[in-house]
Amino acid sequence: MNIHEYQAKELLAKFGVPVPAGFAAMSVEEAVEASKKLPGPLYVVKAQIHAGGRGKGKFKELPAEAKGGVRLAKTEDEVRHAATEMLGNTLVTIQTGAAGKQVNRLYVTDGVDIAKEFYLALLVDRATGRVAFVVSTEGGMDIETVAHDTPEKIHTFDVDPATGFMPHHGRAVAKALGLEGDLAKQAQSLAGKVYNAFLGTDASQIEINPLAVTEDNKLMVLDAKVGFDSNSMFRHKDLMELRDETEEDPMELEASKYDLAYIKLDGDIGCMVNGAGLAMATMDIIKLNGMFPANFLDVGGGANKEKVTAAFKIILSDPAVKGILVNIFGGIMRCDIIAEGIVAAAKEVNLAVPLVVRLEGTNVQQGKDILANSGLAIVPANDLGDAAQKIVAEVKKVA
Ligand code: ADP
Ligand code: MG
Secondary structure, three states: OOOHHHHHHHHHHHHHOOOOOOOEEHHHHHHHHHHOOOOOOOOEEEEOOOOOOOOOOOEOOOOOOHHHHHHEEOOOOOOOHHHHHHHOOOOEEOOOOOOEEEOOOOEEEOOOOEEEEEEEEEEOOOOOEEEEEEOOOOOOOHHHHHHHHHHHHHHEEOOOOOOOOHHHHHHHHHHOOOOOHHHHHHHHHHHHHHHHHHOOOOOOEEEEEEEEEEEEEEEEOOOEEEEOHHHHHOOOHHHHOOOOOOOOHHHHHHHHHHEEEEEEOOOOEEEEEEHHHHHHHHHHHHHHOOOEOEEEEEOOOOOOOOHHHHEEEHHHOOOOOOEEEEEEEEEOHHHHHHHHHHHHHHOOOOOOOEEEEEEOOOOOHHHHHHHOOOOOOOOEOOOHHHHHHHHHHHHHHHO
């Protein structure tokens, strides 16, 4: 789960990380009011979308020469003008894709006199299985370009979970940023606080870009992108409230309401499977037979009628789906119960594309009988290979 920049900064501030003052705004008037609460003389009006590259982004509805999604303003009128141009319009950045994202919230924040811009991120390094710092003096710009052109300017070091954050980690951050004296001390302290925020919120990433050195030698977070491990959200009810559902894929959102793990893909064959491993194997074998899966969908252990119906509806709401392959192993859940769920769901959604079902496990024969006697054109399959061949053949028959 991702959150907006202003939420990320409020969160980091709770852990003692220095951020400029600022207020979120949902309307032009709120933006103007927000600026009145700030000291000035420089304000920054920032579009809040779950994507970076806003500064260099372009609004679809505005002329090409109009400014992007991060704007400096010196007066109330300039704040008003920036807010009016941004709210309700669609911002396209290198991270949004061509469709862009509609701006519904703004952040009005203190303008800072920047001397230098750094990059500092914390993430889970899957190779070492540890939390890692990624630090570079080349902040402000696109870090992927730095990684590609000048990889030696990116420093990575991980933290042993047995010791946690140690003073030497802080010194390594300061050194990688080329800081000395008081700024080095600020960097050490900031690194420890960001680490605490990372662990304390079960974050999966905290990316600060830029981490700025101000003209008066203060280290400050000017932009922050924070994502959390969704599997830990049950113990962070307060963080769940930061969720902005308008930023999420509508189908994935619907799936999450039923506890279905759904990810949309580009192919033609809708898949409904229980267990992530079986889902991966099913996707592989569809590819082996010459077609591509339209989605990853794990209905989980308790695949009851309600879940199966929701899963069918989600798969079918994707116009690309030309056929469905159901591959379910009845372990705890019996095959006859699953078969009843599939039949009821298929009737409810008026299934109009070919459906191949492979069941295996407890009460498999009763399950197959229910499918065969349902009066629906369900094609039964005996094993994984058989199922994949049959759905590909059925879809090609219709085409
Ligand atoms: P994005 O990464 O989405 O483009 P940022 O928040 O990083 O958005 O803003 C882009 C640039 O705007 C920053 O690199 C920085 O130079 C400038 N900027 C952002 N916030 C401030 C601020 N509070 N004061 C001064 N400049 C800022
Ligand atoms: Mg940025």
